[in-house]
Amino acid sequence: MFKFKIIPDNINFNFLKLKYIAFIFSFILISMTMIFLFFKGLNFGIDFKGGILIELKSKNSQLVDLAKFRERAFLLKAGEISVQKFGKDTDVLLRIQKQDGDNKKQMEIIEKAKKHFEEDFVIRRTEFVGPVVGDELKNAGITAVLLALFLIMIYIWFRFEWQFSIAAIVALTHDVITTIGLFSVFNLEFNLAIVAAILTTAGYSINDTVVVFDRVRENLRKYKSQDHYYIYNKSINETLSRTIITSITTLIALIIIYFFGGAVLSDFALAMIWGVVIGTYSSIFIAVSCLTYFKIYKGDKKDTSEPIPEYER
Amino acid sequence: MKFSKINFSFLILICIFAIIYALPNLIPNFQFNKINNFLPGKVVNLGLDLKGGSYLLLQANVDEAINEKIEATLSEVRRTLRKNKIKYKNLKSNNNRISFIIREKTLSKKTTKLLEKFLKDFQLTKKENYFVINLSDNGISKIIQSTMNQAIEIVRRRIDESGTKEPLIQQQGKDRILVQLPGVDDPGRIKRLLGKTAKLTFRFTHPKINSSELNKNFVSPPGYILLEDQNDKEKFYLIQKKVMISGEQLTDARPGFDQDGGSAVMFTLTTAGGKKFGKITGKNIGKAFAIILDKKVISAPIIQGQIFSNGQITGNFTVQEANDLALVLRAGALPVPLHILEERTVGPGLGNDSIEAGKFASIVAVVAVIIFMIITYGMFGIIANIALVMNMTLIIAVLSLLQATLTLPGIAGIVLTIGMAVDANVLIFERIREEFKIRKNKFDSVDEGFKKAVSTIIDANLTTFIAAFALFIFGSGPIKGFSVTLMIGLVTSMYTAIVLTRFLIIKYISKS
Numbered sequence: 001m002f003k004f005k006i007i008p009d010n011i012n013f014n015f016l017k018l019k020y021i022a023f024i025f026s027f028i029l030i031s032m033t034m035i036f037l038f039f040k041g042l043n044f045g046i047d048f049k050g051g052i053l054i055e056l057k058s059k060n061s062q063l064v065d066l067a068k069f070r071e072r073a074f075l076l077k078a079g080e081i082s083v084q085k086f087g088k089d090t091d092v093l094l095r096i097q098k099q100d101g102d103n104k105k106q107m108e109i110i111e112k113a114k115k116h117f118e119e120d121f122v123i124r125r126t127e128f129v130g131p132v133v134g135d136e137l138k139n140a141g142i143t144a145v146l147l148a149l150f151l152i153m154i155y156i157w158f159r160f161e162w163q164f165s166i167a168a169i170v171a172l173t174h175d176v177i178t179t180i181g182l183f184s185v186f187n188l189e190f191n192l193a194i195v196a197a198i199l200t201t202a203g204y205s206i207n208d209t210v211v212v213f214d215r216v217r218e219n220l221r222k223y224k225s226q227d228h229y230y231i232y233n234k235s236i237n238e239t240l241s242r243t244i245i246t247s248i249t250t251l252i253a254l255i256i257i258y259f260f261g262g263a264v265l266s267d268f269a270l271a272m273i274w275g276v277v278i279g280t281y282s283s284i285f286i287a288v289s290c291l292t293y294f295k296i297y298k299g300d301k302k303d304t305s306e307p308i309p310e311y312e313r
Numbered sequence: 314m315k316f317s318k319i320n321f322s323f324l325i326l327i328c329i330f331a332i333i334y335a336l337p338n339l340i341p342n343f344q345f346n347k348i349n350n351f352l353p354g355k356v357v358n359l360g361l362d363l364k365g366g367s368y369l370l371l372q373a374n375v376d377e378a379i380n381e382k383i384e385a386t387l388s389e390v391r392r393t394l395r396k397n398k399i400k401y402k403n404l405k406s407n408n409n410r411i412s413f414i415i416r417e418k419t420l421s422k423k424t425t426k427l428l429e430k431f432l433k434d435f436q437l438t439k440k441e442n443y444f445v446i447n448l449s450d451n452g453i454s455k456i457i458q459s460t461m462n463q464a465i466e467i468v469r470r471r472i473d474e475s476g477t478k479e480p481l482i483q484q485q486g487k488d489r490i491l492v493q494l495p496g497v498d499d500p501g502r503i504k505r506l507l508g509k510t511a512k513l514t515f516r517f518t519h520p521k522i523n524s525s526e527l528n529k530n531f532v533s534p535p536g537y538i539l540l541e542d543q544n545d546k547e548k549f550y551l552i553q554k555k556v557m558i559s560g561e562q563l564t565d566a567r568p569g570f571d572q573d574g575g576s577a578v579m580f581t582l583t584t585a586g587g588k589k590f591g592k593i594t595g596k597n598i599g600k601a602f603a604i605i606l607d608k609k610v611i612s613a614p615i616i617q618g619q620i621f622s623n624g625q626i627t628g629n630f631t632v633q634e635a636n637d638l639a640l641v642l643r644a645g646a647l648p649v650p651l652h653i654l655e656e657r658t659v660g661p662g663l664g665n666d667s668i669e670a671g672k673f674a675s676i677v678a679v680v681a682v683i684i685f686m687i688i689t690y691g692m693f694g695i696i697a698n699i700a701l702v703m704n705m706t707l708i709i710a711v712l713s714l715l716q717a718t719l720t721l722p723g724i725a726g727i728v729l730t731i732g733m734a735v736d737a738n739v740l741i742f743e744r745i746r747e748e749f750k751i752r753k754n755k756f757d758s759v760d761e762g763f764k765k766a767v768s769t770i771i772d773a774n775l776t777t778f779i780a781a782f783a784l785f786i787f788g789s790g791p792i793k794g795f796s797v798t799l800m801i802g803l804v805t806s807m808y809t810a811i812v813l814t815r816f817l818i819i820k821y822i823s824k825s
Binding site (some may be wrong): 021055057102103104106107110111114122123124125127128129130132133137140141143144145147148151152153156159192193195199200202203204206207208210211214215218225238239241242245246248249250251252253254256257260261262264268269272276 | 325369370372447498499501504508549637652653654655656658659662663666667671673674678679681682685686689721722724725726728729731733735739740743746747765768769772773774775776777778779780781782783784786787788789792795796799
């Protein structure tokens with residue numbers, strides 16, 4: 001009925017044996033995130049920090065000499081600026097810090113910068129975010145992440161047991177923190193789109209976790225005479241094939257966005273690629289491992305399992 | 314092992330609906346095509362980041378409107394007290410409140426009665442002879458709302474007059490205005506037009522003190538105010554506080570030229586305004602009559618002769634400036650100044666590139682996933698692929714139907730759903746595979762596999778849906794667009810997996 005198998009049928013790998021290695025690995029990841037966040041912080045985009053961003057493309061496909069471009073941008077006398085290639089060698093991102101003074105000053109510098117480069121550049125995109133809006137967007141982003149975590153916790157509590165919801169939230173928080181860490185370590189720009197990416201990978205990761213938990217719940221009812229350790233491992237192994245295949249298809253889509261989706265989406269895709277990888281890892285190694293620290297009641301009924309089939313013995 | 318007739322008919326209906334509503338998006342220039350008349354749907358509504366355009370978030374300085382109301386009320390209180398010969402002291406206003414003391418306590422009741430007649434949105438409290446008038450919360454929100462309505466109306470008029478097509482203008486929050494200008498890649502002119510409140514007044518200058526004697530530290534005598542020239546920051550005028558004619562009395566304003574060929578703005582006053590203007594100019598020939606826009610003096614020409622309803626404003630304008638000034642005068646003054654809080658402008662080149670990149674990425678992703686699924690699952694993979702294609706069609710159909718806005722992150726959302734949509738199918742297939750190992754009977758394993766997989770699929774997708782919903786509530790602009798496509802994708806992929814895949818598998822195994 002099925003052609004090819006990515007995961008062999010009789011797989012019975014002892015995942016929980018790797019529990020401590022996983023904990024140490026995650027501990028290192030989280031500590032690194034904390035250290036980087038504390039000493040280096042995040043490279044906030046103008047969405048959160050406020051400021052001006054202009055994307056330019058040179059006319060006649062002339063390659064851009066960044067050093068020269070930077071010198072030319074300094075002539076604007078706009079205070080702190082940053083210049084960066086964007087996707088192609090003809091495209092440049094120019095960031096200008098918020099100007100001292102009122103709103104008119106911000107508008108003036110945008111007009112001035114446009115005129116300054118108009119001759120040999122096409123202005124592709126202009127963004128200005130005032131500090132008030134920046135703070136609001138930051139708060140909205142934080143609220144969105146916390147609200148999502150909370151609602152997911154409630155849902156899992158309602159559908160499973162409270163132990164499951166705690167294990168899921170631990171795994172999820174782990175994913176969110178390490179994704180933020182990725183952006184700090186590699187100094188990638190952290191903007192609104194990245195918050196969206198983080199929430200989406202949170203959604204993906206919880207999806208993965210729920211599939212494994214679903215199987216754990218089912219097996220807990222089925223094999224009452226078996227101990228929890230055996231059941232957890234069995235559940236991971238049974239869902240492993242699905243976990244891997246879904247990760248592969250999602251990663252295929254994301255890697256394609258990363259390479260072909262255009263420069264605006266590439267960081268966004270990168271955050272999600274990391275999120276899918278770390279989310280898959282955490283569902284198996286963190287979420288289920290956390291369950292081992294709880295006593296989970298198997299119910300009153302007798303063992304309803306069919307005799308354990310040949311291949312599992 | 315049954316697929317009911319009702320389910321089947323519903324599935325067919327859904328598929329037909331999806332194809333009909335998604336179809337317009339495949340036809341180039343659909344709006345101008347004849348097929349337009351035969352299909353009910355519309356093309357997907359593209360966000361500004363894809364079709365190019367400008368997004369502006371403006372904040373209205375509503376405090377100014379509240380202050381104006383307080384000041385007007387203060388004058389009204391003063392007038393009333395004087396008229397009724399009630400002696401008072403310490404009449405003043407601060408922080409949305411007016412306070413004063415009357416000298417004779419016995420008049421306290423009378424005062425209350427007089428004030429209550431016109432103080433509608435205020436709360437009046439008194440302690441013996443000490444009166445405090447507070448603007449009520451209700452009163453404040455009334456002022457804010459009417460200010461906002463007026464501001465939005467004026468913004469709309471100015472943008473319409475500038476020739477921008479299909480602008481979207483709406484209030485956001487308490488004191489903000491969201492302006493979306495599709496196809497505008499240089500909003501500089503619009504920003505200039507919205508940057509002026511355009512309050513125009515005509516007033517007399519001080520009869521004795523000339524501009525040459527003034528500097529910015531000059532202390533103006535009572536009844537006069539020191540104002541700057543609009544072009545020359547070093548030049549000042551001493552202007553009467555009393556307004557003779559204001560911009561509200563204008564019926565029309567057009568750009569034109571003065572006798573010397575310089576740019577000017579020609580204006581027409583209302584009948585009443587014209588009469589008043591004639592009377593004032595007739596009586597004051599030889600005096601300087603200043604034209605003031607937003608607290609700056611445009612010019613202060615000497616009245617040469619009597620002028621009635623038609624006049625002109627000169628003041629070293631460029632042609633563009635005269636055009637813009639005529640436009641804002643015609644459209645009317647903003648009740649309060651507006652500030653730009655946020656601007657996002659995308660040129661048409663970038664928008665097109667984004668669409669192309671998005672299309673290309675989607676197609677490559679679909680093809681790659683299709684190949685992977687066929688390699689992994691063979692015939693079942695083909696079934697999953699049919700469901701996948703149907704799912705994409707459904708997403709596009711729903712987006713077109715709801716006229717939800719598709720943004721660049723939204724395209725990423727669709728590509729992501731491609732990857733995740735097969736998940737439901739994978740869950741089902743893996744479950745069937747497991748059941749098959751135990752039961753060795755195709756029909757039973759498909760039935761059991763489905764039953765068990767469906768509860769997992771619902772749990773898994775609902776939790777993802779929760780995360781997308783949080784994005785929808787707190788996200789703005791493109792992010793909201795992303796969450797909408799993600800939510801639609803989750804629902805459609807659940808439906809195609811549970812219903813369409815099931816139907817196809819039943820057909821397939823009952824044949825083989």
